[in-house]
Each structure stands twice: as structure tokens, then as C-alpha cells.
Amino acid sequence: MEKNKKFVEAITPMDVDFAQWYTDIVKKAELIEYSTVRGMVILRPYGYAIWENIQRYLDDRFKETGHENVYMPMLIPESLLQKEKDHVVGFAPEVAWVTHGGEEKLTERLCIRPTSETLFCEHFSNIVQSYNDLPKLYNQWCSVIRWEKTTRPFLRTTEFLWQEGHTIHATAEEAKEETLRMLNTYADALKNFLAIPVVKGRKTDKEKFAGAEATYTIEAMMHDGKALQSGTSHYFGDGFAKAFDIKFADKDSQLKYVHETSWGLSTRVIGAIIMVHGDDSGLILPPRVAPVQVVIVPVAQHKEGVLEKAEELRKSISSYARVKLDASDKKPGWKFSEYEMKGVPVRLEVGPKDIEQNQVVLVRRDTREKTIVPMDELETKLKELFDDIHNSLYEKALVRLENMTSEAADFESLKEAAETKPGFIKAMWCGKLSCEEKIKEEAGLSSRCMPFEQEEIADTCVCCGEKAEQMVVWGKAY
Amino acid sequence: MEKNKKFVEAITPMDVDFAQWYTDIVKKAELIEYSTVRGMVILRPYGYAIWENIQRYLDDRFKETGHENVYMPMLIPESLLQKEKDHVVGFAPEVAWVTHGGEEKLTERLCIRPTSETLFCEHFSNIVQSYNDLPKLYNQWCSVIRWEKTTRPFLRTTEFLWQEGHTIHATAEEAKEETLRMLNTYADALKNFLAIPVVKGRKTDKEKFAGAEATYTIEAMMHDGKALQSGTSHYFGDGFAKAFDIKFADKDSQLKYVHETSWGLSTRVIGAIIMVHGDDSGLILPPRVAPVQVVIVPVAQHKEGVLEKAEELRKSISSYARVKLDASDKKPGWKFSEYEMKGVPVRLEVGPKDIEQNQVVLVRRDTREKTIVPMDELETKLKELFDDIHNSLYEKALVRLENMTSEAADFESLKEAAETKPGFIKAMWCGKLSCEEKIKEEAGLSSRCMPFEQEEIADTCVCCGEKAEQMVVWGKAY
Ligand SMILES: [Zn+2]
Ligand SMILES: [Zn+2]
Numbered sequence: 009m010e011k012n013k014k015f016v017e018a019i020t021p022m023d024v025d026f027a028q029w030y031t032d033i034v035k036k037a038e039l040i041e042y043s044t045v046r047g048m049v050i051l052r053p054y055g056y057a058i059w060e061n062i063q064r065y066l067d068d069r070f071k072e073t074g075h076e077n078v079y080m081p082m083l084i085p086e087s088l089l090q091k092e093k094d095h096v097v098g099f100a101p102e103v104a105w106v107t108h109g110g111e112e113k114l115t116e117r118l119c120i121r122p123t124s125e126t127l128f129c130e131h132f133s134n135i136v137q138s139y140n141d142l143p144k145l146y147n148q149w150c151s152v153i154r155w156e157k158t159t160r161p162f163l164r165t166t167e168f169l170w171q172e173g174h175t176i177h178a179t180a181e182e183a184k185e186e187t188l189r190m191l192n193t194y195a196d197a198l199k200n201f202l203a204i205p206v207v208k209g210r211k212t213d214k215e216k217f218a219g220a221e222a223t224y225t226i227e228a229m230m231h232d233g234k235a236l237q238s239g240t241s242h243y244f245g246d247g248f249a250k251a252f253d254i255k256f257a258d259k260d261s262q263l264k265y266v267h268e269t270s271w272g273l274s275t276r277v278i279g280a281i282i283m284v285h286g287d288d289s290g291l292i293l294p295p296r297v298a299p300v301q302v303v304i305v306p307v308a309q310h311k312e313g314v315l316e317k318a319e320e321l322r323k324s325i326s327s328y329a330r331v332k333l334d335a336s337d338k339k340p341g342w343k344f345s346e347y348e349m350k351g352v353p354v355r356l357e358v359g360p361k362d363i364e365q366n367q368v369v370l371v372r373r374d375t376r377e378k379t380i381v382p383m384d385e386l387e388t389k390l391k392e393l394f395d396d397i398h399n400s401l402y403e404k405a406l407v408r409l410e411n412m413t414s415e416a417a418d419f420e421s422l423k424e425a426a427e428t429k430p431g432f433i434k435a436m437w438c439g440k441l442s443c444e445e446k447i448k449e450e451a452g453l454s455s456r457c458m459p460f461e462q463e464e465i466a467d468t469c470v471c472c473g474e475k476a477e478q479m480v481v482w483g484k485a486y
Numbered sequence: 487m488e489k490n491k492k493f494v495e496a497i498t499p500m501d502v503d504f505a506q507w508y509t510d511i512v513k514k515a516e517l518i519e520y521s522t523v524r525g526m527v528i529l530r531p532y533g534y535a536i537w538e539n540i541q542r543y544l545d546d547r548f549k550e551t552g553h554e555n556v557y558m559p560m561l562i563p564e565s566l567l568q569k570e571k572d573h574v575v576g577f578a579p580e581v582a583w584v585t586h587g588g589e590e591k592l593t594e595r596l597c598i599r600p601t602s603e604t605l606f607c608e609h610f611s612n613i614v615q616s617y618n619d620l621p622k623l624y625n626q627w628c629s630v631i632r633w634e635k636t637t638r639p640f641l642r643t644t645e646f647l648w649q650e651g652h653t654i655h656a657t658a659e660e661a662k663e664e665t666l667r668m669l670n671t672y673a674d675a676l677k678n679f680l681a682i683p684v685v686k687g688r689k690t691d692k693e694k695f696a697g698a699e700a701t702y703t704i705e706a707m708m709h710d711g712k713a714l715q716s717g718t719s720h721y722f723g724d725g726f727a728k729a730f731d732i733k734f735a736d737k738d739s740q741l742k743y744v745h746e747t748s749w750g751l752s753t754r755v756i757g758a759i760i761m762v763h764g765d766d767s768g769l770i771l772p773p774r775v776a777p778v779q780v781v782i783v784p785v786a787q788h789k790e791g792v793l794e795k796a797e798e799l800r801k802s803i804s805s806y807a808r809v810k811l812d813a814s815d816k817k818p819g820w821k822f823s824e825y826e827m828k829g830v831p832v833r834l835e836v837g838p839k840d841i842e843q844n845q846v847v848l849v850r851r852d853t854r855e856k857t858i859v860p861m862d863e864l865e866t867k868l869k870e871l872f873d874d875i876h877n878s879l880y881e882k883a884l885v886r887l888e889n890m891t892s893e894a895a896d897f898e899s900l901k902e903a904a905e906t907k908p909g910f911i912k913a914m915w916c917g918k919l920s921c922e923e924k925i926k927e928e929a930g931l932s933s934r935c936m937p938f939e940q941e942e943i944a945d946t947c948v949c950c951g952e953k954a955e956q957m958v959v960w961g962k963a964y
Binding site for chain 2: 041043044045046048049050051052053056057059060076077078079080081082083084085088101102103104105106107108109110111112117118120127130131134135146150151153155166167169
């Protein structure tokens with residue numbers, strides 16, 4: 009048991025050092041490995057399989073709502089990036105520049121895409137002539153680069169994988185609908201697939217996307233009370249259309265500018281899964297996204313018939329769930345720790361006694377609760393268990409989100425809450441940038457969003473005391 | 487019919503200008519659009535959907551044989567690229583270099599991956615300790631950049647999408663087996679999914695991958711007789727393992743170097759689909775890879791009940807095939823041309839007379855053959871038709887490959903064949919680089935491969951007359 013012991017000891021408990029706990033998990037659950045390239049990580053098979061499941065789920069949702077996948081070049085000429093003035097100001101300081109191709113110095117430098125609005129706009133301007141061509145509902149799965157100064161696996165890396173949706177519409181109204189439809193698609197995916205509750209709302213002007221008229225966001229709360237922006241959806245109005253001259257002949261024969269949206273979700277959400285559900289034994293994966301949903305650990309596997317039964321179970325379970333049999337000669341105790349660390353939702357134990365009694369033992373990762381299940385009820389019980397685990401992970405996270413959300417009516421309470429109560433703080437805001445900046449400087453809080461579900465906590469701005477316009481959720485963020 | 491006419495006229499016939507025919511198809515079938523980024527194209531929804539189908543098919547095959555997907559950084563430090571000396575000589579002249587990140591000049595420049603052997607090797611050296619860790623069977627779906635001087639959509643572009651498999655094994659034998667297993671996976675995919683016959687064989691040293699001990703290839707023949715290298719699989723021996731110090735403790739406790747393979751297939755195969763199957767009316771897609779397998783074109787759709795029946799058919803077909811209903815107000819003739827251009831394998835026509843007689847008309851894209859099918863036999867007939875079309879496309883391509891393959895026993899016949907007979911030429915070779923180079927210079931032929939199925943065409947080298955070692959397939963290539 010030497011190795012097992014060492015293995016378990018190696019995780020730093022959350023309460024001791026949350027950041028180190030996180031780093032321990034991403035490495036020890038074999039989600040990532042560091043590379044020698046600054047700020048870039050390697051997604052290992054287990055980590056990448058989580059992303060593949062998220063991809064498959066979202067891609068199906070996108071296609072159901074009429075979206076089509078395309079692929080744009082990964083490089084953007086500097087002059088193209090500069091066409092929309094707010095956009096270039098926002099992104100130029102953090103892009104990687106290609107200056108040489110082979111032996112030749114380029115006459116114009118190219119950046120690796122930090123996001124692809126400019127490329128999509130140029131393409132749209134070439135392919136759209138009339139209202140018949142609208143809407144265009146495009147999506148792209150790719151990697152992007154943003155030259156970050158400090159990086160953490162999944163949360164902030166120089167390169168990351170994501171999808172970016174880009175759509176154009178004949179009217180502002182349709183584009184606004186699309187923006188919110190996709191925000192809701194993200195929120196539903198987090199709830200129904202990742203068991204993560206979120207706060208939905210609009211970003212303040214300070215926090216919105218470079219070039220957008222409005223940015224909407226879903227904000228999840230991590231175990232330590234910090235916020236993680238988990239997906240954003242932007243409404244551009246006709247700003248980009250004017251910069252890139254994307255016009256169409258409408259039914260009334262008038263030439264009009266299109267209205268545009270974009271929306272993105274990245275491997276960042278894997279960070280959210282870890283920090284919302286994990287515990288001191290490691291990762292806890294919600295069953296729907298878990299690469300392995302059930303791991304079979306044979307007990308006393310040297311005894312006659314045990315491995316055969318385990319393999320028979322693996323084969324039958326594989327027709328309705330993602331299952332793995334660990335028949336290696338490691339001790340069961342080592343295996344228990346290993347798959348707890350990896351967050352496999354259900355462990356199935358089967359030994360000579362179980363075989364005799366035609367049963368198996370199921371152990372939930374989240375609560376460690378054990379159930380003895382007759383073999384012929386296994387499929388039904390497993391499926392129920394997956395739903396139970398999903399729902400209970402979601403409920404637990406929702407209770408945390410609610411319990412760790414406080415309110416502040418004046419600046420002193422806001423500062424006190426910022427210091428003493430980790431989590432979200434609801435407070436009123438007048439809408440002025442100066443107040444938002446003062447709250448950042450003096451209380452260390454950023455505005456996470458102006459939630460769609462508004463409450464009237466007070467009449468006046470928590471900062472300046474003038475008339476309040478919005479309730480804002482404030483917090484510290486990853 | 488104005489628009490319809492213009493549309494059809496716009497394709498250059500193959501015999502007039504094959505290159506222009508190809509370019510017309512990729513644009514007019516809406517597979518790609520050119521971008522302003524040098525040598526990079528935009529994969530439009532229809533083109534990308536073909537790639538998605540190929541991805542799904544291959545990914546399933548890879549996973550069935552135990553391969554796992556990972557994701558490596560897209561940038562490679564110059565020092566890492568230089569670790570294997572043959573590899574860097576082969577790739578350094580054609581990479582794109584990143585020299586600046588944000589405002590900062592990098593201390594070491596980074597290239598955008600042209601292929602990822604170096605990154606995989608570095609990773610393997612970090613994660614492999616003992617024979618228990620072997621084999622590692624990894625694959626990655628990504629885009630790569632090679633700074634090409636002249637480019638053509640799909641065939642040769644600065645950026646392209648591909649998969650690259652990278653595996654390490656305890657023994658040379660296992661690695662060699664893997665190399666051939668994956669070559670066969672490619673050949674089977676081309677045959678069973680894309681209806682393309684290939685010649686399988688080994689590359690000469692001149693044509694092999696930079697750093698490989700042996701490169702194997704599948705070579706397909708295009709309509710014009712030129713070869714298209716459609717997938718390659720490399721055996722590295724322990725060359726990279728030594729350069730990157732990838733060692734493991736074997737069962738006998740000895741430290742040994744691993745043996746390595748890599749294999750790749752790219753969006754290039756879409757070029758092969760076009761140039762193997764297409765005709766003067768446009769693309770012809772084999773049914774298994776076609777994004778739309780059946781297009782429903784209603785006839786006299788203003789008549790009562792026609793559109794309702796068409797929609798009913800669409801819905802029922804969608805449970806077993808990829809189907810599209812074109813209910814737009816364009817004329818049927820326009821629609822016929824449009825979906826012929828796009829290579830949709832089967833057109834389903836349904837009008838008032840058909841409805842009355844409870845039948846539909848099916849038209850094959852490849853032969854234009856029409857069949858009248860009773861509604862209640864539709865599913866069976868469609869599935870039969872898909873298989874028929876697949877098989878007949880394959881047979882047609884195979885006959886062409888055979889008919890356009892000639893033999894040459896001496897240098898004069900080789901040169902004559904090179905000038906007068908487009909296609910592959912089988913001829914014996916002594917194994918010397920000087921003969922291979924002379925054949926290239928004087929006959930304009932490159933060695934495509936040394937086929938696994940060898941024939942004894944003569945005893946002596948077609949070039950120098952010395953003792954022959956191999957039969958080589960020679961040809962002109964894309
Ligand atoms: Zn204020
Ligand atoms: Zn010779």
C-alpha cells in the first residue's frame with residue numbers, strides 16, 4: 009500500500025491551499041501536463057476526453073438550432089485586425105505575431121487569431137448579397153492564442169481550445185434574439201450537462217467584449233467563492249458590418265447593413281467542473297460529461313471466475329454507459345483512490361461473495377454511499393444513479409451559490425463583505441464607470457454582471473449614493 | 487432559367503482545362519472561399535461537413551484500435567524543433583515563425599507546428615518510465631502550417647487540417663506492426679468510405695518523411711492520371727527516442743529506448759474525392775461521406791399537397807439518411823443543376839402524379855439513371871442505391887487506375903510513356919538515388935512508391951541497366 013498512501017497524501021487539502029489543491033488535481037488526475045512552451049499546456053487523454061464530450065454535446069445543440077460549422081484561417085493580417093477600432097485596441101496588445109514564413113520576412117505581419125470576428129466579417133462581406141442569404145449561422149471549433157502574462161491550466165492559458173459562433177442577421181431584433189438564445193444554450197449546457205448553476209446577466213461597458221454593443225455572460229461560483237466567467241455572447245449591432253461593409257439588398261430593394269453576434273465557450277469550463285464539484289480526494293465528474301462513468305474494480309480477482317464476471321459486466325454495461333474495467337494487478341485500495349482522484353462517478357465492486365449472491369456493489373463518488381444491487385437490476389439502477397448524482401451535484405452547487413451570495417447597501421458593508429464573506433455580493437449601482445473603478449480599487453471587487461433577475465436592494469448606488477440604475481453582482485474572479 | 491443556364495455554363499469542362507475544372511468546382515460547389523491570407527482558404531459549411539464526416543469515421547476506427555486523442559501546443563520552440571537533425575532540415579525552411587508576443591520580443595522564436603513529432607517526443611520522455619506505460623497510442627486533430635510557395639485548395643495550402651497519430655512501443659516489431667496497421671486503416675477508409683482505390687507501398691529514401699526510417703504511403707490516381715499521396719505512415723525506429731531520451735525500464739530491468747511511429751491524413755483527401763469522382767457537371771460525392779445523401783426536389787410544388795408530401799418524406803428519410811428538402815421557389819431545373827454541382831448522390835423528385843400513384847422518382851447523380859420507386863419500398867431502395875453508387879464509383883475508379891497504369895522496361899519506353907500515357911508507370915529500379923534523380927529530370931516522373939504487390943517486369947533497372955531491386959510505381963503528382 010506504499011504507493012497508494014503516497015498517492016493520496018500528495019493532494020493538498022482545499023482549506024490549506026485552494027490554488028495548490030487545484031494544481032494537484034489537474035496534474036494527478038492526468039488532465040494536463042505542462043509543456044516547455046510558455047503558458048501552454050498539453051491536454052492529456054483524460055482531459056481531452058472531457059472536452060470531446062462537451063464538444064459533442066454543444067455541437068449537437070448548435071446544429072439543432074440551424075448552425076453550421078466552418079473553418080477560417082488561423083492567421084489574421086495586421087491590417088484586417090485594425091479595421092474595427094475598439095476591437096484592435098482590445099486585442100492587439102495580447103496577440104502572437106508571425107513575422108517570417110520559411111526564410112522570407114513577411115511584408116505584413118500576421119497575428120495568430122485571438123478570436124475571429126475580423127475573418128468572419130471579411131468572409132460575410134464576400135458571400136452576402138441579398139436577404140435570401142440571411143441569416144448566416146456559423147460556428148468554428150479551433151484553438152486561439154492570447155499572450156497572457158500569468159497562466160493557470162484551463163483558467164488562463166496562452167493557447168486554449170474553444171468554439172466561436174458568428175452570425176449575421178437582417179434585423180437588430182433577430183440578432184438580439186440569437187445573442188440571448190446562445191447565452192441560454194450555454195446556461196442550459198452547464199446546468200444539464202455539467203451540473204453547474206450560473207448567474208445570467210449583462211456585462212457593464214467596462215467589462216464587455218472589445219467591439220461589442222452588449223456582452224452577456226454566465227457566471228459560475230467556485231468552491232472558494234470566486235467567480236468564473238464560463239461563456240459569453242455578444243451583440244454587435246451593425247458596428248462590424250459598417251467597418252467591413254457587410255450589406256445586403258433587403259426585400260424593399262434597399263441596401264442595408266447586417267446585424268451581428270458572436271459567442272464563445274472554451275476549455276475554461278473544465279476548470280469550473282474541477283472547482284465547483286471537486287473535493288479533497290480529487291476530481292468529481294458529473295456523469296454526463298465523465299469519460300468513464302463506471303469503473304469496475306474486481307475484488308479478490310485471483311479467485312476463480314472473478315475476472316470473467318468483471319469482463320462480462322464490462323461488456324454488458326458498455327452498451328449503455330462508458331465503462332472501464334481495471335484488471336491490473338494493483339491492490340483494490342490503490343484502485344479506489346486512483347478512480348476517486350479521477351472523479352469517476354460510480355465504482356462497481358464485484359468479488360466472489362457478490363458473484364455467489366448474484367449482486368454487485370455500487371459506490372457513488374460524490375457521497376461515497378454504497379448500494380448493493382442485484383445483477384438483473386444493474387442497468388436501471390446505474391441510470392438512476394447517474395441522474396441522482398447529476399441532480400445532487402447541481403443542488404449542492406446551487407445551495408453553495410445561494411449561501412455564498414450576500415447583499416450590501418452601503419460602501420462600508422460592501423468592503424466588509426469583500427473582506428469577510430467569500431462569494432458574490434449583490435449591490436446597487438448608478439451606472440458610472442468611476443464608481444465601478446472605485447469598487448475595484450477599494451474593495452477589490454469586479455462587476456461580474458447585471459443579472460437578468462434584478463432585485464431592488466436599495467434606491468441608491470452602493471458607492472456614490474446617487475440614484476441606482478441596476479443591481480450588479482460583484483465578486484472576485486478567476 | 488437564365489440563372490440556371492449561367493450556372494451550368496460556368497464550369498470549365500475537364501478536357502478543356504482540368505486545373506480550371508477543379509478550381510471551378512471547389513468554388514461553385516461552395517466547398518471553399520479564398521481568404522486574403524496568403525495560401526489559406528476558408529472551409530465553407532459544405533466543405534467542412536465533408537471533413538467532419540471523414541473525421542468521425544476515422545476517429546471511430548482509431549478508438550476501436552485503442553488510440554486516444556490529446557492536444558499539444560500549436561507552437562514549437564526553435565531549440566525543440568532542432569533536436570532531431572533530419573527532421574529540422576526537412577521542416578525548418580517551411581515553417582511560420584512567431585517572434586513577438588503582445589508588445590514583447592521573444593527571447594527564442596517559436597514556429598507554428600508543421601507537424602508535432604518534437605512535442606510528442608518531449609511529452610513522452612516526461613510520462614514514460616516503465617514497460618507498464620507502453621504502448622502510448624495517441625492521436626491529435628488539429629491544423630498545421632507549412633509555408634508553401636504555390637498553393638491550391640485542399641491539395642496544397644499554407645494551413646491545413648489533419649490528424650497526426652503518434653505512438654511509442656516497447657519493441658521495433660510492435661512499432662512496425664502499428665505503422666502498417668494505420669496505413670491499412672487509411673487504405674480501408676479510402677476504399678470503404680470514399681470509394682477510392684489506392685496503391686499501397688513504401689516510399690524511397692528520397693521521398694520519405696524527414697527523420698523517418700521508413701515511410702509508407704497510399705497513392706490514389708486522379709482523373710487526369712496524376713497521383714495524389716493521400717495518407718502516410720512512418721516508422722521511426724528509435725531515432726527520435728535517442729534524440730529526445732525516451733527510455734523505459736523493461737521487464738528485465740534494463741533501460742531501453744522506445745520505438746516510434748507517426749501517421750497522418752489531411753483535408754487533402756477532399757481534393758482526391760473531387761478529382762477521382764467528379765465530372766463536367768460538378769462534384770460527385772460517395773454516399774457514405776456526402777453531407778447530404780438525398781435531396782428532395784418537389785415538382786409543381788404550388789399544387790396542393792406536394793410540399794406537404796415532400797416534408798413528410800424528408801421527415802421519414804431523416805431517420806435513416808442525411809436528407810435535405812429544397813422547397814425554395816427556384817425552378818426544378820435550377821435545383822437539378824445546383825445539386826448535381828454539389829454532388830448529392832441521389833435526387834428524389836415528387837410531384838402530383840407521383841403522389842397519386844404513391845411513388846417517387848429517384849435519380850442517381852453518378853449515372854443519372856432514373857428509377858420509379860413505390861413509397862413503401864423507399865427506405866430499402868435508398869439504402870441499396872447508396873451501396874450501389876458506392877460500389878460503382880469504386881469500380882469505375884479502379885478500372886481507371888488499372889487502365890491508366892502502364893509498364894516500361896527500358897529508359898526510352900519510360901520517357902515515351904511519360905509523354906504519351908497519363909497515369910502510373912511500373913518500372914524496375916536498382917535502388918540508387920542517381921537513377922531516381924535522372925528519371926525525375928529527364929522523364930519528369932517521381933517515384934510514388936515501391937508497392938507491396940511487387941511484379942518482376944524486368945531484371946534490370948529501367949535507368950542504368952544494372953541489377954534491379956524493386957518495382958517502383960512512377961508518376962506525376964499533385
Ligand atoms: Zn455610483
Ligand atoms: Zn539504376
